[in-house]
Amino acid sequence: MPAPTxxxxxxxxxxxxxxxxRLVAKLARDEAVVAGIGNTxxxxxxxxxxxxxxxxxxSMGLACPIAFGVALAQPERGVIALEGDGSILMALGxxxxxxxxxxxMDNGIYQITGRQKAATASSADIVAIARGAGIANSHWVRDExxxxxxxxxxxxxxxxxxxxxxxxxxxxxxQTVRDPPLIRNRFMRGIGSGRASTLDA
Amino acid sequence: MAWADSFLRTLxxxxxxxxxxxxxNVLTPLIDGAxxxxxxxSIGTTREDEAIGTLxxxxxxxxxxxxxxxxxxxxxxxxxxxxLVVPYQIPAIIAVSERGTLGEFNIGQVTVARTMRxxxxxxxVEHHTLSDEATMPFIVDKSIKQAFTTQSPVVFIFSPLxxxxxxxxAAKLR
Numbered sequence: 001m002p003a004p005t006x007x008x009x010x011x012x013x014x015x016x017x018x019x020x021x022r023l024v025a026k027l028a029r030d031e032a033v034v035a036g037i038g039n040t041x042x043x044x045x046x047x048x049x050x051x052x053x054x055x056x057x058x059s060m061g062l063a064c065p066i067a068f069g070v071a072l073a074q075p076e077r078g079v080i081a082l083e084g085d086g087s088i089l090m091a092l093g094x095x096x097x098x099x100x101x102x103x104x105m106d107n108g109i110y111q112i113t114g115r116q117k118a119a120t121a122s123s124a125d126i127v128a129i130a131r132g133a134g135i136a137n138s139h140w141v142r143d144e145x146x147x148x149x150x151x152x153x154x155x156x157x158x159x160x161x162x163x164x165x166x167x168x169x170x171x172x173x174x175q176t177v178r179d180p181p182l183i184r185n186r187f188m189r190g191i192g193s194g195r196a197s198t199l200d201a
Numbered sequence: 202m203a204w205a206d207s208f209l210r211t212l213x214x215x216x217x218x219x220x221x222x223x224x225x226n227v228l229t230p231l232i233d234g235a236x237x238x239x240x241x242x243s244i245g246t247t248r249e250d251e252a253i254g255t256l257x258x259x260x261x262x263x264x265x266x267x268x269x270x271x272x273x274x275x276x277x278x279x280x281x282x283x284x285l286v287v288p289y290q291i292p293a294i295i296a297v298s299e300r301g302t303l304g305e306f307n308i309g310q311v312t313v314a315r316t317m318r319x320x321x322x323x324x325x326v327e328h329h330t331l332s333d334e335a336t337m338p339f340i341v342d343k344s345i346k347q348a349f350t351t352q353s354p355v356v357f358i359f360s361p362l363x364x365x366x367x368x369x370x371a372a373k374l375r
Contacts, residue, residue: 034258054261058284062254065246066285069258069266072219072242077262180288181352184261193263 012143016105016167017043019147020082023103024048026151031078032070032191036063038112040082040105042172051190055176055183061087064102071097074191078155085120085164086110096134099156104164111169126164141165204334204363205230208296209238211338212267215345217294218242219259219266221252223274227298227364231269249274250281257291265349267294272301272314282354283324290352294345296359299330303361306373317358327355332362 016039024047027033034054035041040063041055054070056063067081078099085106108121120126130138141147141163150163176183188194208231212220220235221244222228235241242264246252249270256266270278275297286293300307301314321328329344331337341357348355361367 032262056285057288059250059254059281062250062257062281062285065251065254066258066261069219069255069260069264070262071258072244072255073259073262073264181290184289184291188261188263191262193261 010142011140011166014141014144014147014165014167015170016040016107016165017046017170017173018144019103019105019141019165019167020044021047022144022148023080023082023151024050026148027052027078027080027155029078029154029156030191031080031155032067032074032187033080033082034063034067034070035082036060036084036087038084039172040084040087042175044082045176046173049176051186053190054187057178057180057183061089063087067100067102068097070191071100073193075099076156077191080155084111085124085126086118088126089119089124096160098159100160101155102130102135102160102162104162105167106164107167107169109169111171115169127162130162130164135160135162138162138164202230202364204331204337204359205234207334207338208341208357209234209241211341211345212294213240214342215265215349217265217267217345219244219256219264220269221246221255221266222269223247223249223252223271225269225271225274225298226367226369227271227300227359227361228269228296231296249277253278253281253286253293253295256293257285257289260291260293265292265294267296269296269298271298272317273310275317276313276320279320279324282326286354287324287326291354292348292352293354294348295354295356297356298359298364299361300367304366304370304374306370321356327353328358329355330358330360332360334363337363 020043035044071079080101110116127138236243252268301310
């Protein structure tokens with residue numbers, strides 16, 4: 001896989017599940033995490049369920065808009081979108097909240113649909129695209145240590161930030177229950193906006 | 202315009218503050234009216250499904266929203282409705298300006314407009330066609346309340362009977 005030429009000429013090939021675990025370990029303030037369809041969401045779940053995780057089961061390309069909506073509704077909470085390179089190529093039109101961080105796991109393929117090559121395998125540079133779209137604080141992740149440095153920060157300010165990592169092609173590790181109302185309900189309670197009910201007693 | 206003022210007023214009465222939209226000629230009084238009013242948080246998006254995704258995230262974060270688009274844009278959101286709004290039970294309020302009928306000049310709009318109601322019926326999403334200023338406040342108010350109470354989306358289709366249709370059409374029709 002050709003190394004990206006923007007700001008990190010020698011990035012290491014990383015692993016999605018490993019990076020996701022490292023990211024989750026840094027979440028100290030009940031940050032909301034919205035994970036896209038497929039492997040980003042499988043590996044978020046595999047990193048250990050948190051009530052502030054939202055798992056998508058479809059609607060490819062919408063992790064960033066959903067995370068953006070949460071960031072608008074709760075401007076004091078850090079919000080993180082976990083997306084793949086194929087998905088982020090679909091959704092590039094957001095405005096810029098300071099409490100939004102986007103992490104792109106770029107394996108250069110549409111892995112879950114049969115490993116077809118994505119534009120990121122040859123020409124499309126996610127970080128250059130993000131900078132072109134106005135997210136100046138966009139970085140290629142050089143290696144695990146660099147990733148740890150980039151996520152050792154408060155997520156409720158200083159954004160938007162976009163981190164893109166070139167990752168290997170290991171499949172997702174575990175999958176959450178496929179029950180969308182349950183996922184939404186738990187997520188809303190996890191970020192403090194769930195409907196209170198006497199049934200909770 | 203009275204219909205636009207009425208719709209925005211009913212949104213306010215129901216605590217619907219977020220307005221996500223893709224630009225549309227007919228809905229301009231709504232979009233401009235929301236942008237000019239500090240009560241609303243107005244977010245222009247580049248795609249209609251981005252407007253739906255943003256609204257879904259905001260709802261889960263505790264902020265009620267409406268997504269505005271035209272008929273042809275609605276044709277882009279079938280998957281966002283079928284795989285996000287409906288299964289996750291998101292009470293999305295969606296406003297669609299109806300093109301493709303009652304004085305349309307663009308054959309493409311005519312064809313795509315025919316997919317809208319069958320699509321909504323196929324996935325059992327409630328929809329109301331707004332054609333009359335007198336009944337509009339009741340329909341909109343009760344339907345928004347029903348949407349949030351029952352965790353279900355609702356689509357308001359703004360008929361040319363209400364809006365006067367696309368202002369650009371008159372010069373192009375023979």
